[in-house]
Amino acid sequence: MFEAQVEDCLLRGDSPRLVSLLHYEGLTGSTLIRLDQLVTKELRRSGFSRVLIVLKSLEILSENKDDLQTLVSHGLTAKVLLWFEAVCDLLMSDLQRSSAPLLNLAEGFFDYFLLLGQASLPASQLSVVLLQLLQLTLQTEIHFPLRLEAIRTFNSVLEVLSREQRRLIQNDHNHSQILPQVAAAVLTVGDYELQVSLSEALCRTTPRRARQHKANQWFSSRDISDAFCDIRDADFELDCRRFLNFLNCYHGDQRRVFTFPCLRAFLSSTQLFSPKDEKLDEFWIDFNVGSGSVSFFIDEPQGFLWGSIHVLKEEVDHYTLQVKQNGQNFNAEVHDAVVSAVKLLLVLSCHII
Structure with a gap:
């Protein structure tokens, strides 16, 4: 029954x-x-x-x-x-x-x-x-x-x-055993938002007093481990951005996340704005090779301060990329892996530093 x-x-x-x-x-x-x-x-x-x-x-x-x-x-x-x-x-x-x-x-x-x-x-x-x-x-x-x-x-x-x-x-011993794999994934996963969440997991599972010692074990470069330990819990989003920008740039053309500071971004005809946070120094756009997407955080007046946009390449019909330096247009080669991964429905005017 x-x-x-x-x-x-x-x-x-x-x-x-x-x-x-x-x-x-x-x-x-x-x-x-x-x-x-x-x-x-x-x-x-x-x-x-x-x-x-x-x-x-x-x-x-x-x-x-x-x-x-x-x-x-x-x-x-x-x-x-x-x-x-x-x-x-x-x-x-x-x-x-x-x-x-x-x-x-x-x-x-x-x-x-x-x-x-x-x-x-x-x-x-x-x-x-x-x-x-x-x-x-x-x-x-x-x-x-x-x-x-x-x-x-x-x-x-x-x-x-x-x-x-x-x-x-x-x-817990099992958690200690898997954290090196989590740290390694931060380097290889190829998506900024996933990098952030993995970094958050490392911070949450490691007491502050033990973080430097653990980071030295996780990362082969002392510069990277020091940058990780500069992440403060109170300013996690901003400090994690600095850490991940450094980490990704450190690996040059081998990186799987390419980040650009951007002056303007449009989704179709709608202009998007960076979060209204006085501590935020740039409007960052992330080209994610691993997930085949572009991601960025925007101002969301009707909700939380930071809204998340994640545009998959399958959802995009066409894209245009315009790069500027010192206010002048110039031709720039964009890494083949980035182009293949991120067909953008965006018109970007970027200032490459």
């Missing part, structure tokens, strides 16, 4: 009704095992939309602290992590990596992990959640926007943890 009722909920896409059914059945270990068997079966048969309904139901249940603690006591976190691991494997499959239902399911897991981060779970459990998010971010085969969302979720979870929880995670 339970399985038939669950099937009806899945057919109707009715998460609230599934929540009521789980309450009626009882939030017991037996109920959770049956739910686990259902999700495992659906993942094997690519029933991603149906699994998302189950996940949304668990999200509703988990908003109640008592219900969440009951589920956690019966092993919910371990089961959810096994489901997510299966999703990650599918995301790297040639047959499934571009599946919209699968991508939506992955984003549903990110939302649920944020909720778990706010629920004061044991640091040992949260540490495994965070580790899986880092591992997904580092997988170059996975859809790029999903990798960016994974590391942003990682940082958002860390942001809401208590100081003691963060300390326990910072001291």
Whole structure:
């Protein structure tokens, strides 16, 4: 009877009704095992939309602290992590990596992990959640926007943890082992926004007093490690921009992010303006070879001070690039990799320093 009722909920896409059914059945270990068997079966048969309904139901249940603690006591976190691991494997499959239902399911897991981060779970459990998010971010085969969302979720979870929880995670051996890979990805990932989020993750998982020592291990150049340690938490966005501009320029033509200070930028006929921040010295435009995009931050009067624009090359019909030096037009060679990666729907008037 339970399985038939669950099937009806899945057919109707009715998460609230599934929540009521789980309450009626009882939030017991037996109920959770049956739910686990259902999700495992659906993942094997690519029933991603149906699994998302189950996940949304668990999200509703988990908003109640008592219900969440009951589920956690019966092993919910371990089961959810096994489901997510299966999703990650599918995301790297040639047959499934571009599946919209699968991508939506992955984003549903990110939302649920944020909720778990706010629920004061044991640091040992949260540490495994965070580790899986880092591992997904580092997988170059996975859809790029999903990798960016994974590391942003990682940082958002860390942001809401208590100081003691963060300390326990910072001291976790598995996290210490993966941080060199995160630092290496900052050099190679080829997208400014992902570079920022990876740098933020390094800062959040490393106590300030240990940052110089760790940075010297992560980066082969002392100049780069010193530039990283100049990032102040209070001015993270601005200091991280200085660090990444230095880092990318340091690698010359081998860099995978090319950054230009720009005088004017247009998206179609609409002029875009840099964020209104007195500490911001330039209107920076990033040509991202890795993600095949152009990204920049703009003033967003109706929302936050910094709005983010990320233009993928597939979304662009044509582009024009105009380069100026000392107010005079001149011909300049633009790196072939940049041109192939970033077909711009932008008209830029750039001042190259």
